[in-house]
Amino acid sequence: MAVPSTRRLRGLRKALLGLTGLAGFLVVWQLIPTLGLINSQYLPYVTDVFARLAEESVDLAFWRRLGSTMKSWAIGLTVATLAAVVLGTVVGLVPFLRRATHTMIEFLRPIPSVALIPLAVLMFGIQMQAALVIIIYASFWQVFVQVIYGVADVDAVARDTARSFGLTRREQLTHLVLPTALPYLMTGVRLAAAVALILAITAEMVIGNPGLGRMIELSRSAGDSVGLYAFVVVTGLLGLAVNLVFRFVERRTLSWHESIRGEQAL
Amino acid sequence: MTKHPDRIAVAERTAGPDVARRPGVGSRIASSLGYSLGLPMLLLVVWGLLATRSTNRFFPDPLTIFEAFVDTWVGPAFVEDVLPSLYRLGLGITASIVVGIAAGTIIGLVQWLRELLEPLLEFFRAIPPPVLIPVVMLLLGITDTMKVVVIVSGAVWPILLNTIEGVRATDSVMTETAESFQVTWWERLWFLVLPAASPRIMAGVRQGLSVALILMVISEMFASSAGLGYRIAYFQRNYLIAEMWSGILLLGLVGVFLAVVFGIVERRVLRWYHGLREVNRA
Numbered sequence: 001m002a003v004p005s006t007r008r009l010r011g012l013r014k015a016l017l018g019l020t021g022l023a024g025f026l027v028v029w030q031l032i033p034t035l036g037l038i039n040s041q042y043l044p045y046v047t048d049v050f051a052r053l054a055e056e057s058v059d060l061a062f063w064r065r066l067g068s069t070m071k072s073w074a075i076g077l078t079v080a081t082l083a084a085v086v087l088g089t090v091v092g093l094v095p096f097l098r099r100a101t102h103t104m105i106e107f108l109r110p111i112p113s114v115a116l117i118p119l120a121v122l123m124f125g126i127q128m129q130a131a132l133v134i135i136i137y138a139s140f141w142q143v144f145v146q147v148i149y150g151v152a153d154v155d156a157v158a159r160d161t162a163r164s165f166g167l168t169r170r171e172q173l174t175h176l177v178l179p180t181a182l183p184y185l186m187t188g189v190r191l192a193a194a195v196a197l198i199l200a201i202t203a204e205m206v207i208g209n210p211g212l213g214r215m216i217e218l219s220r221s222a223g224d225s226v227g228l229y230a231f232v233v234v235t236g237l238l239g240l241a242v243n244l245v246f247r248f249v250e251r252r253t254l255s256w257h258e259s260i261r262g263e264q265a266l
Numbered sequence: 267m268t269k270h271p272d273r274i275a276v277a278e279r280t281a282g283p284d285v286a287r288r289p290g291v292g293s294r295i296a297s298s299l300g301y302s303l304g305l306p307m308l309l310l311v312v313w314g315l316l317a318t319r320s321t322n323r324f325f326p327d328p329l330t331i332f333e334a335f336v337d338t339w340v341g342p343a344f345v346e347d348v349l350p351s352l353y354r355l356g357l358g359i360t361a362s363i364v365v366g367i368a369a370g371t372i373i374g375l376v377q378w379l380r381e382l383l384e385p386l387l388e389f390f391r392a393i394p395p396p397v398l399i400p401v402v403m404l405l406l407g408i409t410d411t412m413k414v415v416v417i418v419s420g421a422v423w424p425i426l427l428n429t430i431e432g433v434r435a436t437d438s439v440m441t442e443t444a445e446s447f448q449v450t451w452w453e454r455l456w457f458l459v460l461p462a463a464s465p466r467i468m469a470g471v472r473q474g475l476s477v478a479l480i481l482m483v484i485s486e487m488f489a490s491s492a493g494l495g496y497r498i499a500y501f502q503r504n505y506l507i508a509e510m511w512s513g514i515l516l517l518g519l520v521g522v523f524l525a526v527v528f529g530i531v532e533r534r535v536l537r538w539y540h541g542l543r544e545v546n547r548a
Contacts, residue, residue: 017381025386042404103302104309110521112479114495115514117487118502122324122510198394202480205396206487213397220400228404232397239392 044226052230066234069211072128073200076135077193084140084192085185088147093177098148109145113138113199117206131203138199139192143185150184151177183257190246197242201235212238326508335512343497351494352520354410355482358417362474366422367467370429371459380430391427395420395477396484408489416485421474428470432463465539468532475524483517494520 026046033040056062091097113134124130154176162176204213212235219227310328317327326334339348373380398419406412436459444454460467486495498513533540 014381014384017378018385021382021384021386024382038405099301100305104305106525107306107518107522110476110525111514111518112476112483112521114480114483114487115498115517118498118510119324119514122502122505122507194392198396198480201394202396202484205399206484216397216400220404225404228400232393232401235397236389236393239394240389243388243392 084143092151146188150181366425374433432466
């Protein structure tokens with residue numbers, strides 16, 4: 001029983017140290033304007049920012065803005081994932097298509113999606129659709145590329161075995177291709193979820209459709225630095241939540257896969 | 267998980283000789299050219315045909331865009347708008363890589379420091395980088411330094427966190443071997459820890475590059491009177507459609523250029539690693 005208790009001690013130490021780190025950061029933040037190193041107009045007190053957060057959290061308008069950000073995030077991520085899975089599976093399974101689309105993909109993928117913001121604004125104006133164009137473009141590639149890789153990664157021996165056992169095309173897809181591609185797909189979706197959130201908020205900042213990003217931009221132009229920092233903290237918490245949720249989903253769906261099983265054994 | 271693309275790159279490379287065995291060098295070149303250029307050409311032609319037929323002003327045909335590209339970017343605009351942007355981008359990327367690897371190595375090697383900073387770093391990584399632009403603007407004003415700091419403040423996190431992970435995951439047998447052979451601290455860092463972490467570090471740099479490019483564009487859209495991002499936004503506000511498209515094209519080219527340079531550097535830095543994986547796979 002000695003092993004679990006040292007492990008628990010270690011976990012406790014880790015949690016304590018982590019908390020100390022967080023607390024230390026907040027104290028330093030509070031001290032900088034207090035000591036006058038940076039004017040509190042540019043770096044407001046932590047206490048003010050947290051008071052503002054508490055104030056906002058009981059304001060319905062705040063939750064509505066959060067809701068519209070998450071709405072465009074969710075729609076964009078879903079559309080991008082569905083399109084990427086379908087197209088990625090087709091392109092990944094047909095060698096001819098894979099070769100023919102290679103240069104297109106290598107050229108289109110690195111185009112920074114924010115470059116498309118002006119085009120999206122021209123096409124849709126200051127609306128959610130404009131933001132969706134950017135979100136979908138950015139998150140599509142994350143999933144698409146992973147699906148292509150994943151679908152093409154089927155083990156040759158397993159494929160030959162499946163063939164000689166006379167599995168139909170459909171059975172091969174569900175029993176062979178899907179399990180192989182799933183870890184890739186989950187990685188892609190996790191990355192895409194983070195990217196989609198970044199672009200959802202960026203679009204709101206630059207285009208001006210309602211949401212958290214717009215609030216950040218409005219607080220900046222109004223010189224409301226407390227509000228600005230409060231909203232930045234909110235976006236950070238939101239990003240953290242998205243990361244944690246998708247990591248959790250990834251672990252659950254891939255609990256059978258050796259990459260996760262291996263980690264747990266350690 | 268992040269290593270999957272590498273594995274595929276290897277798989278494609280090992281598949282190379284199979285293709286090469288087919289007869290005829292000339293026909294081989296022709297077929298690979300056909301494959302790589304066929305679809306883009308086809309799409310350009312389709313786009314051109316659609317653009318000449320439709321009345322939608324937002325999608326000019328490729329030739330118009332190409333002309334606008336030459337008119338807009340070849341000449342003084344290249345020196346005034348493009349070079350300063352690229353300079354800031356390069357400065358930001360270099361600083362992110364240096365800071366990320368240096369800090370990441372230290373944090374990765376010192377366990378208590380890592381545990382102290384872990385939750386904090388997780389939070390900073392989760393902040394969508396563009397929201398840092400208003401914050402940095404508030405702290406530094408609208409200057410060139412601010413734009414570089416914005417790029418660093420976003421691009422440094424993936425590099426930093428991947429370096430920490432890579433350094434931490436150094437093979438314990440090798441670390442103990444190095445210890446028992448009394449390899450000095452510097453030698454151990456240079457010959458063991460950094461090479462062992464390099465695949466992760468490169469994965470982080472790849473993520474950092476795309477974040478840096480995004481931040482370069484946005485920081486200029488926000489607060490600037492010159493630069494690529496500013497120009498594109500300016501064209502859009504003035505309904506200069508073809509010019510706007512040429513700007514998107516240029517940004518795409520910058521993105522592709524970054525990806526190509528990264529690919530070359532990665533292949534050099536990780537040659538041993540890809541070789542190792544190939545051996546393991548065979």
